[in-house]
Structure formats: structure tokens, C-alpha cells
Amino acid sequence: MIIDSLLDTDLYKFSMMQVVLHQYPAAQVEYRFKCRTPGIDLVPYIEEIRAELKALCRLRFAPDELDYLRTWRFIKSDFVDFLGLFQLNEKYVAIAPVAAANGEIEIRIRGPWLHTILFEVPLLAIVNEVYFRNTSGGLDLAEGRQRLQAKIALLRDTPDYAGCRIADYGTRRRYSRLWQEKVVTALREGLGEQLAGTSNVWLARKLDLTPLGTLAHEYLQAHQALGPRLRDSQVAALEAWAKEYRGDLGIALSDVYGLDAFLRDFDMYFCKLFDGTRHDSGDPFAWGERVLAHYRENRVDPRSKVLVFSDGLDIPRVMQLYAHFRSRCQLAFGVGTNLTNDVGPEPLNIVIKMIRCNGQPVAKLSDSPGKNMCEDEAYVAYLRQVFEIPATQG
Structure with missing residues (x-):
């Protein structure tokens, strides 16, 4: 089982x-x-x-x-x-x-x-x-253990990265449940406070870690059919979230309609209301620069906000992002498949x-081509028109 x-x-x-x-x-x-x-x-x-x-x-x-x-x-x-x-x-x-x-x-x-x-x-x-x-x-997981320990050592032992913290986001694509538990246990033992927590609630409880997460693409997608007119659906989703949590779980997801459409809706009210934003598609460096500029344009100090990176990360990319954005804002990193399914065979x-x-x-029309999944092309075309999304995006 x-x-x-x-x-x-x-x-x-x-x-x-x-x-x-x-x-x-x-x-x-x-x-x-x-x-x-x-x-x-x-x-x-x-x-x-x-x-x-x-x-x-x-x-x-x-x-x-x-x-x-x-x-x-x-x-x-x-x-x-x-x-x-x-x-x-x-x-x-x-x-x-x-x-x-x-x-x-x-x-x-x-x-x-x-x-x-x-x-x-x-x-x-x-x-x-x-x-x-x-x-x-029958795979011998020695290769996986060796790779994991190398990642832990890289993050832990590189000078000036003590403040760089990661979280496990790897439940959906893990090699196995037992392997994910071994991975997160090793991260806790090897990284100490550099492990921020895990998205997996069962593991958070078992290993006395902080469970992490807020909302996913499906939540904003559903509002295309739940909210008022389609153009206002992203705003309606964010307002419904704020109504429910009153300041808790304040990380907004930015890529259901692409960053341009997100920033048009993420006005000064939302900039001040939400704790930060999450990146999940497109170039993370360009995304971060634009989000920080958007905060400044809306008279919000970026150092008071969190940028969460979670798109296909590995430890070297985490460290590059940390070096680029450190001291300019608060940072969080969710690493998934590269932690929980890097044992030899190609992950699915x-x-x-x-x-x-x-x-x-x-539908979702993100900043990474190929991530969209919709069975109605006429609707996708309409969605692009409503949110002013170029045909080359998503």
C-alpha cells in the first residue's frame, strides 16, 4: 500500500x-x-x-x-x-x-x-x-544517497550561504514514499536550520518540520468559471483567498496568465496585503527583477516581501538565485523532483x-511554453484575448 x-x-x-x-x-x-x-x-x-x-x-x-x-x-x-x-x-x-x-x-x-x-x-x-x-x-539506492549527500554538502559547506534555506516540494514526483522520507530526514540532519520545511503534511508531522504551501494553479483556474466576468477572475481569486485567511498564507501565485497579466492585477492593495509571490514558470531571474521593480513602483519596500522560487530547481540554481537576490528581498526555495527522484533512472x-x-x-497560460493543458482551443484563444496574452506564450 x-x-x-x-x-x-x-x-x-x-x-x-x-x-x-x-x-x-x-x-x-x-x-x-x-x-x-x-x-x-x-x-x-x-x-x-x-x-x-x-x-x-x-x-x-x-x-x-x-x-x-x-x-x-x-x-x-x-x-x-x-x-x-x-x-x-x-x-x-x-x-x-x-x-x-x-x-x-x-x-x-x-x-x-x-x-x-x-x-x-x-x-x-x-x-x-x-x-x-x-x-x-531492485535498484541500489546508493547512487541516490551519494547524490543527496553531495547536494547537502554543497549548500551547507559553501561560504556565505548559511542564510540560504530550502524546502522539500517533491511529493508528487517522488521515487517512492520511503525514499522521500529518507531524503527529508537526511536534509533535516545535514542542513539543520537551512531546511525550512516540507510541503508534505504527513512528513512534517512525523519529522516535526514546518508544513509549507499556500495555493496552486487550479485555485486561480477555477475562478475563470466561479468569479465575475473572466477578466476579473484573477482579482476575484486573490480577494476570496484574503477573505478566507485574513493575512495568513499570503503568497500569491503569479503565472496562471503570465507575469504581465499578473502584475496588471496585482496592484498596490495586493502588494501590501500579500506577503510575497511565487515563481513557477519562465526565467526566474527576469521574473524576480520585474516583481521587485513592481513592488518599488507601488511604494512597497521589496525587503519586506518574499520571493518564492519553485520551478524545476536544483541546488546549484537555488544558490545562483540566492546570490542574485540576497539582501534585496526575503527568499524561499522549494525543490521537488531533484531531491526526491534523483536516484539514477530518469524521473517522470x-x-x-x-x-x-x-x-x-x-486553462493556465504560463510563461513557460508547453505547460498549458486545455482541451478547448477556442477557449484558450479567448483567454489570450481577454488577458492580452501573446500567442507565443503558454
């Missing part, structure tokens, strides 16, 4: 789920799986994935897990009470080979947002672990993205 606790997911799933419970409990959504790594045949493992899904859907939150969630300042008691009754239902998930018979599989999740939002992270972790235990199950680039909400298509 790969997942044996519903806490084995990323924090932002719970923070978004609470907003859904309080503000959008009737929303209906659809998610779709995609493997971006070419030439991967997942069809032989469908039955194994289905078996793990069945096991996932038998889980409930244990009383001590609910007590742990109640210790979080930003979690409301009624949400924890709801989780005490919560159980994932496999009827919302369909898994099958794609019609082209090319080794790809189709996973679709359809149902109430409130009852499907927790599927994404554990399902991706299941696909990863099923694939790797079938294709490299797999995602589950929301593609519809309340019967309408939704």
Missing part, C-alpha cells in the same frame, strides 16, 4: 480545500492526467494503479491526525470536523489506456471539487511509485491539471 495516510499530500491541498468548503461547496470540476515524458508505457500498470486507488479510497483521517490539523492557526474547526467525515470515492476516477494504444494512459477525475481536490497528489505519487518499482525495483514528468469547472473549460 503506497499511501497509508490522507495527510500524505501537500499542504496547499488542505488550504485550498478549506476555501472550497466555505465559498464554493457546489462547484463541479474535471481533472486530467498527462505524462510529459515521451516514450513511457504505463498501460501494463493500470491494474496495479487501480488497486492502489482502491486502497487510497478506504482511508479516513485518524483522530490524532485531526488533532494535528487543529493545531494550525489558519485551519477552521468546522473544516477539521468535515475532514473527520471525509473519504475519497473511486467513482470519481476513471483510468484506461488512451485510444491511440501508444502506451499512454488516461486518468480523469470528475465530480464535486470538494470531494475530488485531494486526489491529485496521492494519485501522482502512486503512478510514480508503481512505475519505478516495476522498472527499477507527470501532472494532473484541472481542465473544467462547472461545465466550462479552464
Whole structure:
């Protein structure tokens, strides 16, 4: 059994789920799986994935897990009470080979947002672990341990980097659950205070670390169908978040419509209201420079704000970004696949993205080509027009 606790997911799933419970409990959504790594045949493992899904859907939150969630300042008691009754239902998930018979599989999740939002992270972790235990199950992890220790030593022992802190963001694409636990344990022992925490709630609880995360792309995408007119959907999403958390969890995600559109909406009010912004696509150095300039233009001292970097990072890139932006703002770094699936075999680039909400298509048009996932090209063209997004973006 790969997942044996519903806490084995990323924090932002719970923070978004609470907003859904309080503000959008009737929303209906659809998610779709995609493997971006070419030439991967997942069809032989469908039955194994289905078996793990069945096991996932038998889980409930244990009383001590609910007590742990109640210790979080930003979690409301009624949400924890709801989780005490919560159980994932496999009827919302369909898994099958794609019609082209090319080794790809189709996973679709359809149902109430409130009852499907927790599927994404554990399902991706299941696909990863099923694939790797079938294709490299006898792998000696000595290579992975050696690579990990080299990363720890590089960050810990390089002069002038004591203030550079990283967090584990690697649950979705980990080699295995056991390996992620070993990685985060080694990071805690080797880095000390240079480990800021982990996005994985189960590991944060087990290893006495800070759970980290705020919101994901799906939250802003859903507002394309939930908010007022489409052009105001990004503003509506940020305002709904502020209404829910009243100053907590104040990191805004900047790349659902690209940085230009984000900065047009992220006015002086939001600059002052939110603690910082997160980068997840495009050139991180150019992004950071523009965000810092935007703060200055809105009469906000950038040194009081946090830039969070989380797009495909490894330790050398973290250190380059730290050297470039240190002392100019506060910094945070989330490192994912390079920590939890760097053991030898090539990691899978797999995602589950929301593609519809309340019967309408939704999309992300980021600053990195190829990250968009929408089945309605006419809607994508309309979205570009509304948010003044060039056709070369997304």
C-alpha cells in the first residue's frame, strides 16, 4: 500500500480545500492526467494503479491526525470536523489506456471539487511509485544517497550561504514514499536550520518540520468559471483567498496568465496585503527583477516581501538565485523532483491539471511554453484575448 495516510499530500491541498468548503461547496470540476515524458508505457500498470486507488479510497483521517490539523492557526474547526467525515470515492476516477494504444494512459477525475481536490497528489505519487518499482525495483539506492549527500554538502559547506534555506516540494514526483522520507530526514540532519520545511503534511508531522504551501494553479483556474466576468477572475481569486485567511498564507501565485497579466492585477492593495509571490514558470531571474521593480513602483519596500522560487530547481540554481537576490528581498526555495527522484533512472514528468469547472473549460497560460493543458482551443484563444496574452506564450 503506497499511501497509508490522507495527510500524505501537500499542504496547499488542505488550504485550498478549506476555501472550497466555505465559498464554493457546489462547484463541479474535471481533472486530467498527462505524462510529459515521451516514450513511457504505463498501460501494463493500470491494474496495479487501480488497486492502489482502491486502497487510497478506504482511508479516513485518524483522530490524532485531526488533532494535528487543529493545531494550525489558519485551519477552521468546522473544516477539521468535515475532514473527520471525509473519504475519497473511486467513482470519481476513471483510468484506461488512451485510444491511440501508444502506451499512454488516461486518468480523469470528475465530480464535486470538494470531494475530488485531494486526489491529485496521492494519485501522482502512486503512478510514480508503481512505475519505478516495476522498472527499477531492485535498484541500489546508493547512487541516490551519494547524490543527496553531495547536494547537502554543497549548500551547507559553501561560504556565505548559511542564510540560504530550502524546502522539500517533491511529493508528487517522488521515487517512492520511503525514499522521500529518507531524503527529508537526511536534509533535516545535514542542513539543520537551512531546511525550512516540507510541503508534505504527513512528513512534517512525523519529522516535526514546518508544513509549507499556500495555493496552486487550479485555485486561480477555477475562478475563470466561479468569479465575475473572466477578466476579473484573477482579482476575484486573490480577494476570496484574503477573505478566507485574513493575512495568513499570503503568497500569491503569479503565472496562471503570465507575469504581465499578473502584475496588471496585482496592484498596490495586493502588494501590501500579500506577503510575497511565487515563481513557477519562465526565467526566474527576469521574473524576480520585474516583481521587485513592481513592488518599488507601488511604494512597497521589496525587503519586506518574499520571493518564492519553485520551478524545476536544483541546488546549484537555488544558490545562483540566492546570490542574485540576497539582501534585496526575503527568499524561499522549494525543490521537488531533484531531491526526491534523483536516484539514477530518469524521473517522470507527470501532472494532473484541472481542465473544467462547472461545465466550462479552464486553462493556465504560463510563461513557460508547453505547460498549458486545455482541451478547448477556442477557449484558450479567448483567454489570450481577454488577458492580452501573446500567442507565443503558454
